[in-house]
Structures are given as C-alpha cells and as structure tokens.
Amino acid sequence: MSRIGNLPVTLPKGVSVTVTDTTMAAKGPKGQLSRAVPSHVSLEVGSDAVVVTRVNDSKPARARHGLTRALLQNMVTGVSQGFERKLEIVGVGYKAAVKGRTLELHLGYSHPIAFALPEGINAAVKGPNISLTGIDKEVLGQAAANVRGFRKPDAYKGKGIRYAGERIKLKAGKAGSVG
Numbered sequence: 001m002s003r004i005g006n007l008p009v010t011l012p013k014g015v016s017v018t019v020t021d022t023t024m025a026a027k028g029p030k031g032q033l034s035r036a037v038p039s040h041v042s043l044e045v046g047s048d049a050v051v052v053t054r055v056n057d058s059k060p061a062r063a064r065h066g067l068t069r070a071l072l073q074n075m076v077t078g079v080s081q082g083f084e085r086k087l088e089i090v091g092v093g094y095k096a097a098v099k100g101r102t103l104e105l106h107l108g109y110s111h112p113i114a115f116a117l118p119e120g121i122n123a124a125v126k127g128p129n130i131s132l133t134g135i136d137k138e139v140l141g142q143a144a145a146n147v148r149g150f151r152k153p154d155a156y157k158g159k160g161i162r163y164a165g166e167r168i169k170l171k172a173g174k175a176g177s178v179g
Contacts, residue, residue, distance in 0.1 A: 002054075002062065002065040002066040002069075003066075004066040004069055004070060005052055005054070005065035005066040005068070005069045007069065008046075008049040008050065008051045009049060009050040009051075009052070009069060009072050009073050009076055010048060010049050011048050011049060011050065011076060012028075012076070012080045014028055014029050014080065015027070015028040015029075015076055015079055015080050016028075017043075017045055017050050017072070017075075017076065018045070019037065019043045019045055019050075021037075022036060022037060023035065023036055023037060024036075024037050024043060024072060024075070026072070026075040026076050026078075026079045027079060028076070028079030028080045029079070029080065030078065030079050030080065030081070030082050030135050031078075031079055031120070031135050032079060033075045033078060033079055033135060033136060035071060035075065037068065038064040038067075038068055039055075040054065040055055040056075040058065040060050040061035040064045040065075041053065041054055041055065041061065041064055041065055041068045042054075042055060043068075043072070050072060050076075052065060052068050052069040052072065053065075074137045074138075077137075078134075078135035078136055078137055079135055082133055082134065082135050083133065083134060083135065083136075083137050083140050084131060084132065084133045084140075085131075085132045085133075085140055085141065085143075085144040085163070086129060086130070086131050086132075086163070086164035087129070087130040087131075087132070087144060087147060087148060087161055087162065087163060087164065088128055088129055088130075088161070088162050088163075088164055088166075089107075089128040089129075089130065089160075089161055090128065090153070090158055090159055090160060090161075090162065091107070091108065091151075091159035091160065092159075093106070093108065094106060094107050094108060094128075094151070094159070094160075094161075095128075096125045096130055097125055098123050098124065098125055101116060101117050102114050102115065102116055102117065103115040103117060103123050103125075103130070103147065105147070105150055105151075105161075107150055107151040107160075107161070108151070108159075113150050115146065115147060115150070117143065118134075118139050118142075118143050120134050120135060120136055120139060121133070121134040121139060121140060121143050122134065129164070130147065130161075132144050132147070144163070147161060148161045148162065148163065153166075153168045155168070155169075155170065155171045156170060156171050156173055157170070158170055
C-alpha cells in the first residue's frame with residue numbers, strides 16, 4: 001500500500017488539472033505543464049483535489065502509484081508557486097553574471113563558461129549567490145546540477161559551486177614531516 005499515492009493532490013485557487021487517456025496537464029498562474037500518465041494508474045479529477053488510483057496490485061502498478069502522485073503534486077506546486085534552487089560560489093575571483101538567456105561563469109579556468117539556460121528557467125545573480133527559478137522541478141534540478149558540475153566543491157579548500165546550505169567535509173591535507 002502506497003502511503004504517498006493514497007493522498008489526494010489538493011488544487012489551490014487558480015490551478016486546474018486536465019487528464020486524458022495518456023497525459024495529465026496542470027495550468028496555473030505561473031504557466032502550464034504536461035506529462036505522460038503511466039498505464040498502470042488512473043486519475044480522478046474532483047473540484048478541489050485529484051486522486052491517483054492503481055488499476056491493479058501488480059508490481060509495476062504499485063511502483064508507479066506514488067511516483068505519479070508525486071509528479072502531479074510537483075506539477076501543481078510548480079504552476080501555482082514555482083520552484084527555486086540557490087547556489088553559492090566560493091573562491092577568490094570566482095564570479096557569475098546573467099547575460100540574456102546565458103549564465104556566464106568565471107571559475108578559475110582560462111576561459112569563461114557560458115551556460116545557456118533551459119527553456120522556462122530564469123537566473124538571478126547577487127554577489128556570490130545564484131538563484132535559479134522555474135516551474136518544472138525536474139528541469140530546474142538538472143540545470144542546477146549542471147551549473148554545480150562546472151566546478152564542484154574542492155575537498156581540501158572548499159572552493160567551487162555548492163548548493164545553498166550544503167556542507168562540505170574538508171580533508172586535512174598534508175600532515176608535514178615528523179621528526
């Protein structure tokens with residue numbers, strides 16, 4: 001029995017969900033998203049909530065029950081409130097700037113890195129902090145991971161790009177010669 005899958009997805013004001021045989025779509029004040037519906041689940045749209053049910057108790061149906069509900073919840077939250085991922089740049093001379101639909105990063109390499117922002121993702125830079133916002137949680141998380149991947153935090157000094165609040169466990173380094 002899926003504890004997550006059995007919870008109904010409540011719809012905030014201004015958000016509507018439409019379901020066809022193969023797709024589910026959410027439309028709200030921030031935009032609209034759609035996604036394919038797995039064949040092992042069915043969705044019942046009410047006036048203020050959507051309920052996800054399994055067609056049968058097979059293993060694929062049980063596996064996709066909670067997944068479909070979580071994906072639908074993320075779609076509803078995205079079109080109503082949106083999502084944000086914050087990144088921090090740590091390092092002397094490391095900086096970022098937004099130029100149109102491109103995030104330009106100077107991370108200690110011989111050249112600047114130009115990262116083209118995916119469709120629907122916006123970036124803002126304030127000092128050493130980068131804020132990525134968008135309505136699709138999956139695309140936003142992948143964009144943040146790609147930006148972090150340009151210069152992952154160093155294990156010895158902690159320099160690089162990290163998620164806001166991420167703690168880096170630093171290694172001790174050389175101990176030096178003894179006696």
